[in-house]
Every structure is written in structure tokens, then in C-alpha cells.
Amino acid sequence: MSPSSAAPDTLPIITIAPYLPTLAANHSDTDRAATAKALHEACRDIGFLYLNVDGFVSPDEMQNALDLAREFFHRPQEEKDDILLTKADGARGYQRLRQNVTMGKADHHEGLDMYAPSPFPDTPENAKRHLGGANQYPVNPPALKPLLEDWIVKMKTLGKAVMHGMCDGLGMDEKEWQDMWAINNDSFWSMRLIGYPALPDGQDGISCGEHKDYGCLTFLHADDCPGALQVLSKSGAWLNADMVRGCFVVNIGAMWERWTGGLYPATLHRVVHRSPTYRVSIPFFFEPNFDAPIDLLPAAKRKTAAEGRKIEEPEGKLKYGDYLLSKVTSNFKYDDDEA
Numbered sequence: 001m002s003p004s005s006a007a008p009d010t011l012p013i014i015t016i017a018p019y020l021p022t023l024a025a026n027h028s029d030t031d032r033a034a035t036a037k038a039l040h041e042a043c044r045d046i047g048f049l050y051l052n053v054d055g056f057v058s059p060d061e062m063q064n065a066l067d068l069a070r071e072f073f074h075r076p077q078e079e080k081d082d083i084l085l086t087k088a089d090g091a092r093g094y095q096r097l098r099q100n101v102t103m104g105k106a107d108h109h110e111g112l113d114m115y116a117p118s119p120f121p122d123t124p125e126n127a128k129r130h131l132g133g134a135n136q137y138p139v140n141p142p143a144l145k146p147l148l149e150d151w152i153v154k155m156k157t158l159g160k161a162v163m164h165g166m167c168d169g170l171g172m173d174e175k176e177w178q179d180m181w182a183i184n185n186d187s188f189w190s191m192r193l194i195g196y197p198a199l200p201d202g203q204d205g206i207s208c209g210e211h212k213d214y215g216c217l218t219f220l221h222a223d224d225c226p227g228a229l230q231v232l233s234k235s236g237a238w239l240n241a242d243m244v245r246g247c248f249v250v251n252i253g254a255m256w257e258r259w260t261g262g263l264y265p266a267t268l269h270r271v272v273h274r275s276p277t278y279r280v281s282i283p284f285f286f287e288p289n290f291d292a293p294i295d296l297l298p299a300a301k302r303k304t305a306a307e308g309r310k311i312e313e314p315e316g317k318l319k320y321g322d323y324l325l326s327k328v329t330s331n332f333k334y335d336d337d338e339a
Contacts, residue, residue: 011231011241011249014038015052019161023055032168039162040169040303043252047267048231050247051162051219057154059246065151066223068144070280073110073195075140082139083112089133091115091328097197112138112193114148119188119290119321130328148191151284155219156187159286162217162250170260170299171306183292184216188321189285196228196279199272212266213253214327215287215320220249222281229281232268241269255288255320260300262312290321 018027018035042049072080077096085093097110114135118126126132137145163184167177222229222243229249230238241249257266288294296314304311 010233010239011046011048011050012038012042013050013052013244013247014042015054016158016161016165017052017055019165020056020157021161032165036165036168038169039165043166043169043256043264046231046233047265048241048249048251048269050244051158051250052247053158054246056158057248061151062221065147065221065282066280068141068147069193069282070195070278071141072112072138072144072193073278073280075138079140080110080138083136085113088136089118089128089130091130092133093136094138108199109194109196111195113190114192115190116186116188116290130325151282152189152191155191155284155286156189158219159184159187159189159217162286166256166264167299170297170303172297172299176297176299180297184286184288186289187216188287188290188324190215190287191282191284194281194283196281198276198278212268213251213285214255214266214323215253215285216255217286218249218251218253219284219286220251220281221283222249223277223279225275225277225279228272228275228279230270230272238270253285254323255294258294258314258318259297261296261304261314263300263304263309287324288320290324292320294318294320294323 014035016035017023018031024032039049080094081096083093085091085095087093092113092115094112095110098108114137115131118132118134120126120129120132127134137148160181163181164177167180172180220229224243226242227240229241231241231251233239243249251269252264252266254266256264294314295317296311301311
């Protein structure tokens with residue numbers, strides 16, 4: 001497959017192999033340049049793409065992850081409630097159906113959220129503040145925790161590869177890339193397992209409301225349920241982002257939009273799942289370091305000028321962790337009987 005090729009609904013398919021340590025030896029500098037160019041164009045023009053991970057994440061790994069996540073969501077409710085959000089720091093753990101909130105409205109899904117280790121000093125007080133606790137892993141199925149731990153390691157490797165390709169696509173020199181990696185090399189990642197029952201017949205609802213991701217990069221692996229994930233194009237039309245075999249759906253978040261002065265837009269997307277099947281998705285969010293400053297990149301200014309585009313200077317100063325906390329604290333609605 002070429003570095004970039006056509007895919008359903010106009011989203012490009014891009015292979016990241018030239019930037020992966022285990023696969024790069026089979027690729028030339030020309031291959032890397034083609035991948036970097038394809039990443040730049042996809043991030044600039046829509047903010048979504050298919051990332052070919054063949055040879056890095058096996059088909060068995062991809063299927064096993066979905067099967068084990070589905071098995072967890074089909075466990076008895078009282079067992080899932082053993083790891084409710086409110087039994088940790090309010091951000092890590094299980095949330096019931098319609099407990100997640102997007103733009104003030106309840107989403108028709110349930111989920112399990114995990115984050116990088118707490119960025120705060122290890123004290124009893126901090127353990128109860130948002131993001132200050134420990135992840136809550138399910139006891140059943142027993143194979144789920146080790147699979148997720150392996151998945152996290154792979155997604156962090158993938159994150160570095162895509163970041164490097166994007167930075168090359170912006171025209172960064174080696175020092176600029178190293179400076180950029182220095183604020184992303186301890187990624188405050190997050191990961192969700194999401195279970196989507198079909199929307200009830202006749203219900204005018206959303207499985208996950210339209211939103212922009214507020215971090216850096218999202219790597220989505222999900223069941224193949226046509227029409228569920230939808231992306232808003234620049235023309236204002238909702239495009240289906242159905243799964244492609246051997247690929248993740250990848251999108252950029254608000255931090256890249258700020259880093260590039262709007263050159264790389266964070267794109268609105270939503271989930272409307274009306275299929276009779278139970279849909280499972282596993283988004284992994286590769287984020288900047290918790291204390292990373294999110295400032296306009298000189299390379300983005302150069303690239304924007306070279307392409308004759310208008311730069312949007314970010315307002316004020318921003319650190320990623322502060323922005324994340326402002327979002328996490330309003331993600332969920334908590335019922336009184338959950339404590």
C-alpha cells in the first residue's frame with residue numbers, strides 16, 4: 001500500500017511503517033518523506049485519517065481487544081459497579097450507561113476510563129482529586145488487564161511515530177523535533193473502552209454527541225458497524241468513518257490546532273449507533289506531557305506562510321494539564337447512590 005491512498009468517505013489511508021522502529025529498516029528516506037507529506041495534507045485538510053498498522057498490531061491482537069472489552073461490558077452490572085468512577089478519583093473507572101456527558105447531554109453508552117499515572121504527589125488528599133488516583137482494572141475477564149497494559153505500550157510507540165511524521169510534515173529541523181518530543185515524551189495518555197447499545201427505536205438521541213477531542217492524537221480501534229462514527233467535513237456534511245481492515249481511525253485534537261495556529265484543525269465528530277449489535281470501541285489518546293506548554297510552533301508559522309494561509313495566534317498561555325482538568329471535571333454526571 002502506498003503512504004496515502006483513497007478510502008471510503010474520502011478519508012486517506014496512510015501507512016506509518018517508515019516511522020516505526022520495528023519496520024523502518026524496510027523503508028527509504030523517500031518513503032518517510034511521502035508519509036510525512038500525506039500526514040500533513042490529511043491533518044490540514046480534514047483532521048482525520050486511516051492509519052495502516054499492518055505488521056505492528058496483528059489482526060489477532062485487534063480482535064482479542066474487542067472481544068475482551070465486550071466480555072467486560074456484558075458482565076453483571078453489580079460487578080462493573082465495583083469499579084465505578086466515584087470509587088477512585090472521579091475520572092478513572094467505570095461509568096454507567098448515559099453517565100458520560102457531551103455538550104451538556106447524556107450519551108447513550110457505558111465506558112471504562114484509564115489514564116497515565118497521577119501527576120500529583122502521592123498523598124491521601126491527592127488520591128481523591130481528579131486524575132490523582134489509580135486506574136481501576138476489571139477482575140473479569142482476567143485476560144483484559146494484561147492485554148490493555150500491552151496495548152498502552154504499543155500505542156505510546158505509535159504516538160511517537162505519528163508525531164515524528166507530523167513534525168517532518170511541518171518541516172521541522174532535528175532540533176525542533178527534539179524540542180517537540182521533549183514535551184510529549186512522558187505522554188499523559190488516556191484510554192477508554194466504550195460499549196454502545198443500539199439507540200432505542202424511535203429515540204432521537206446520540207450515542208456520543210458531537211465534539212472535538214481536546215488532546216493531541218486519538219487512535220481508535222472499533223467494531224465494524226457502518227455509519228456509527230461520523231466526521232464533519234469542511235463542506236458541512238457528515239461523513240461516515242467506517243473501520244478499514246488493518247487500520248485505526250486517527251484524528252487530531254485541540255492541542256495540535258493550537259500548536260499550528262489553526263493549520264491543523266480539530267474536527268467535530270459523533271457516534272450514532274442504530275445497528276442492532278452491541279458496538280465496542282477502544283480509543284487511545286496520545287497526549288502531551290501533563291505540564292507541556294502549548295505554544296505556537298515556529299515550523300507551523302513557516303509552513304502556513306509558505307502555503308499562503310492565515311495563522312491564528314493562540315490567546316494567552318496554556319499548559320496541557322490545566323486544560324485537561326478543566327474538561328475532565330465536567331465529563332460525567334454523578335448519582336448520589338454511587339459512592
